[in-house]
Amino acid sequence: MDSKSETKKIKLGISIGDLNGIGCEVALKTFEDQRMLDFCTPVIFASNKTISAHKQQLGLNLNFHGIHDPKKSLDGKINVVNVWKESPRIEFGKATTEGGKYAIKSLRAAVKSLKNGEIDVLVTAPINKNNIQAEDFKFPGHTDFLAQELDGESLMFMVTDTLRVGLLTDHIAVKDVAQAITTKLIKDKVKTMSKSLKMDFGIRRPKIALLGINPHSGDNGTIGEEDEKLLKPAIQDLFDIGNLVYGPYSADSFFGSNSHQNFDAILAAYHDQGLIPFKTLSFGKGVNFTAGLRKIRTSPDHGTAYEIAGQGKADESSFKEAVFSAIHIFRNRVEYLDLTKNPLKKQNPRKSA
Known part of the structure; x- marks a missing residue:
């Protein structure tokens, strides 16, 4: 500078x-x-x-x-x-x-x-x-x-000094979430998040976790197929080209087990999945940042x-x-x-x- x-x-x-x-x-x-x-x-x-x-x-x-x-x-x-x-x-x-x-x-x-x-x-x-x-x-x-x-490709990114949670989908009805999530959307949001972590937060090699769409990340297709057919292949593709992207993780235990502390950012599938734990952990100190613009x-x-x-x-x-x-x-x-x-x-x- x-x-x-x-x-x-x-x-x-x-x-x-x-x-x-x-x-x-x-x-x-x-x-x-x-x-x-x-x-x-x-x-x-x-x-x-x-x-x-x-x-x-x-x-x-x-x-x-x-x-x-x-x-x-x-x-x-x-x-x-x-x-x-x-x-x-x-x-x-x-x-x-x-x-x-x-x-x-x-x-x-x-x-x-x-x-x-x-x-x-x-x-x-x-x-x-x-x-x-x-x-x-x-x-x-x-x-x-x-x-x-x-x-730009905008990303709703909730941030504090120690916790960053982005959203695949933001202000849409829960009934429309699964249909809105595509392989392209997943890859675009991860790329936007990764670029923001580097450019806006000074993290050279960001490590990102993705939360599952369905309960228990679908239990290998038993509770919905979106995690198996969309999230896992997209995560693998992104990882193969050098991104430190992991998941999908079961959302119900991810924050309670403090797994979020192992990552620079978390990408949640939908609004409440990401914002309920974020606001519980940081309410009054959190910031909504529109990344990617x-x-x-x-x-x-x-x-x-x-x-x-x-x-x-x-x-x-x-x-x-x-x-x-x-x-x-x-x-x-x-x-x-x-x-x-x-x-x-x-x-x-x-x-x-």
């Missing part, structure tokens, strides 16, 4: 999520701690009025710098880009059409700025997957929208939490971790790309996590 990259203050964009949830609260609480401004320059996509309303409701002690152009953001300030002029109605704890509408306005503006290079990374506050649906926005969540906008996006590992919205009770720990993860991944990626372009540069040896 050159000296310019080392000294650059990373511009960190924030989309505020559902206005009626805890998104604004956890974002503002994170940067109420002035020390956070030493690590990055926050750029919140919302409006002065909206942020002021949340600040007043929550009794937070912070100042922000209102701007109309993301390029005008200032280091050492909490910058708020005025995406809208009106004052949308805020109804804490309620899933409203208006709440979803402005969540998408914020997200679209932030992603546009990310694509244009006006911000370096993006942290997204939680949205409600129902009230964001509109004629011009028909995505089940952030990941699918970002995959379209930012190019040309830009970096992270988010906290929780939802809108309507039940405590507007009450000042939300814990900002996961959002803060999402901020630190975005910064860390950005720096790792810059270093990786620099070393790729200049392979004769001295590289510090790194071991698998």
Whole structure:
């Protein structure tokens, strides 16, 4: 990494999520701690009025710098880009059409700025997957929208310092999981995960475990044939070309036996198979990272939490971790790309996590 990259203050964009949830609260609480401004320059996509309303409701002690152009953001300030002029109605704890509408306005503006290079990374506050649906926005969540906008083979990757869990399938119904999993999908997700572990986490020879699709990984075809016909051949093919990929492992005992500690990452077949153990082991400290894209996006590992919205009770720990993860991944990626372009540069040896 050159000296310019080392000294650059990373511009960190924030989309505020559902206005009626805890998104604004956890974002503002994170940067109420002035020390956070030493690590990055926050750029919140919302409006002065909206942020002021949340600040007043929550009794937070912070100042922000209102701007109309993301390029005008200032280091050492909490910058708020005025995406809208009106004052949308805020109804804490309620899933409203208006709440979803402005969540998408914020997200679209932030992603546009990310694509244009006006911000370096993006942290997204939680949205409600129902009230964001509109004629011009028909995505089940952030990941699918970002995959379209930012190019690449996206992977929903839940990460902490010691645990990383990716998903073969994410926001689809359980009844559709087996049909959605193909040999190509397995190989693509493993390749995306492996590349991310190298580029974003600095692991030279990543070791990956795949969890079985069926109970007991199908018991040799007794409980479903997908593990025998899809997972095992794909794993063997990937291993044969040099990937350290193993499995399929029976999901019910994998985490309880601490087998996950033997791998740099785990690829789960479907949403709850991966996220239940991940959140059980790391809730409040986990981060949702969309791997495989040309830009970096992270988010906290929780939802809108309507039940405590507007009450000042939300814990900002996961959002803060999402901020630190975005910064860390950005720096790792810059270093990786620099070393790729200049392979004769001295590289510090790194071991698998």
